[in-house]
Amino acid sequence: MKLAMIGLGKMGINLTENLIRNGNEVVAFDLNDGARNDASTLGARVEKSLKDAVLALDAPRIVWVMLPAGNPTNTTIDTLSEILDENDIVIDGGNSFYKDSLRHNKILTDKNIKFFDVGTSGGMSGANRDGNFMIGGDDEKAFEYIEPIFKGIAQTDGYLYTGKAGSGHYLKMVHNGIEYGMMQAIAEGFDVLKHSEFDYDNEAVAKVWQNGSVVRSWLMELTQSAFSKDPDLDEIKGVMHSSGEGKWTVEEALRLQVPTPVIGASLMMRYRSLEDDTFTGKVVAALRNEFGGHVVEINNNGNKDKK
Numbered sequence: 532m533k534l535a536m537i538g539l540g541k542m543g544i545n546l547t548e549n550l551i552r553n554g555n556e557v558v559a560f561d562l563n564d565g566a567r568n569d570a571s572t573l574g575a576r577v578e579k580s581l582k583d584a585v586l587a588l589d590a591p592r593i594v595w596v597m598l599p600a601g602n603p604t605n606t607t608i609d610t611l612s613e614i615l616d617e618n619d620i621v622i623d624g625g626n627s628f629y630k631d632s633l634r635h636n637k638i639l640t641d642k643n644i645k646f647f648d649v650g651t652s653g654g655m656s657g658a659n660r661d662g663n664f665m666i667g668g669d670d671e672k673a674f675e676y677i678e679p680i681f682k683g684i685a686q687t688d689g690y691l692y693t694g695k696a697g698s699g700h701y702l703k704m705v706h707n708g709i710e711y712g713m714m715q716a717i718a719e720g721f722d723v724l725k726h727s728e729f730d731y732d733n734e735a736v737a738k739v740w741q742n743g744s745v746v747r748s749w750l751m752e753l754t755q756s757a758f759s760k761d762p763d764l765d766e767i768k769g770v771m772h773s774s775g776e777g778k779w780t781v782e783e784a785l786r787l788q789v790p791t792p793v794i795g796a797s798l799m800m801r802y803r804s805l806e807d808d809t810f811t812g813k814v815v816a817a818l819r820n821e822f823g824g825h826v827v828e829i830n831n832n833g834n835k836d837k838k
Contacts, residue, residue, distance in 0.1 A: 532680055534593035535559070535584045536575070537607060538625070539566035542651065543597035545658035546624070546684070548573050552660075553683035560584040581607065585614050591645075592619040593677060600627045600775060608635045617643035620673060624649045624664075628779055629701040636669065636696035645673040646696060650703020653686075661686035665706070667699030668692075708780030708794040711773075713750055715797035721754075725763075734758035771804040 532555050536547045539561035550557050551574050559570035560578050567577045578584040585592060594611060598604045604627055611621055621639055623632060623646070632648035639646040650665035657663055662685050668674055674692050681690040693699050724731045737755035741747045761767065777798040784791040803809065819825040 532556070532593065532677075533558070533589060534595055534680070535588055536570070536595050536597060537561075537581060537584065538597035538603075539563070539570050540597070540599075541655050542624070542658045544569055544573075545655050546595070546597060546651075546662075547575055549659050549662065549684045550680070551575065555680065555683070558584050558587045581610060582614055585611070590616065590619070591676075592616070593622065593680075594620070595622040595624055597624045597651075600625055600631070605631065605635075608638060612638050612642055612644065615639075615642075615644050618645065620645040620647070620677060622647045622649055622677070623700075624651045626650075626703065626707075626774060626776060627700050628775070629697045629704060632667070632700045633697045640669065640696075645670050647674065647677070648697060648699040650699050650706065652703065652706060653689075657686075662689060664690040665699045665702040666690060666692045667694065667696050667701070669696045704776045704779050704783070707776030708791070710750075711777040711780075711797040711801070712793040713748070715800055716793075717746075717750060717754055733762060769804055771801040773798070773801045777801070 534550070534555060535558040536543055536550070537560050539547065539559055543561070544566065547557050547559055547570050557570070557575040558578060559567065559575040560581055560583070561567050561570070567579075571577045576587060578587055585594060588594070592615060594615070596604060596607050596611075598607055604623060604625055608621065608623070615621070621635075621644060623635060627635070627648065629648070632646075636646045636648070645668065647666055647668035649667070651658065652663040652665070653661070664681050664685055666674065666681065671692070671694075678692075691702075693702055721733060721736075724733070724736065734755055737751055737758055741751045741755055757764065777794060781791060781795050781798055784794070816825075816827045820827045
């Protein structure tokens, strides 16, 4: 099939390679010259504007948007709504909030343009080969038309049509919330090992857990890989950034009154990792000192180490 890939970042460029490898013809666009050159090297036809990329397609046009959630995706969808024709198809493969996807669906379907919100999992390696896709969209017949694309680039049983618009990104949101909790549990386990009286080889532990144990997983495989490069992770800081899906999952759980303590705690730990010190900790330490005379640690610019 012939389609456009809009956005050639880490995921978009790997999807482009995957699509071409599986016999698709890709028209690629990105604002970055280097990204366009990379796509051209892979065999994509490169255009210098979004409109030119759209015009290079045959009807019904298929446009895959692979951009950061929020304004980049929102403005691109708005523009596509003005330049596409009836029965053209837009795929949003990024990590958009599902309520944004519902809004995008209305904008496009009001003009009889088909819309699919596609949660994309598997990281860069999955984008490049044997990916995982959660596909929402109101028009099942239109999905049947684009299904061969996913059949080619996904792992066996690695794509699912989830029905109504918004459901693909909703499923990916919850998936990422689960991912937060799983990663946090792995990290906490290794933290306990690090503080124990025993001298564990982190890479060896991850390897044995990856082979036949109950906790074996791709995340454990990646844990082993990380420890193979940096046995005690001394070269990196423990700052855990987040892209929004964990927060959205917790917010949705609160709306639905569904308890998600593990996902919630893992999200809070990510926020905590962004700070060297916390005012919350200072307040609690001060209170313990006030009511019980418990020791508090004084900042380096203080007169004493402890009080």
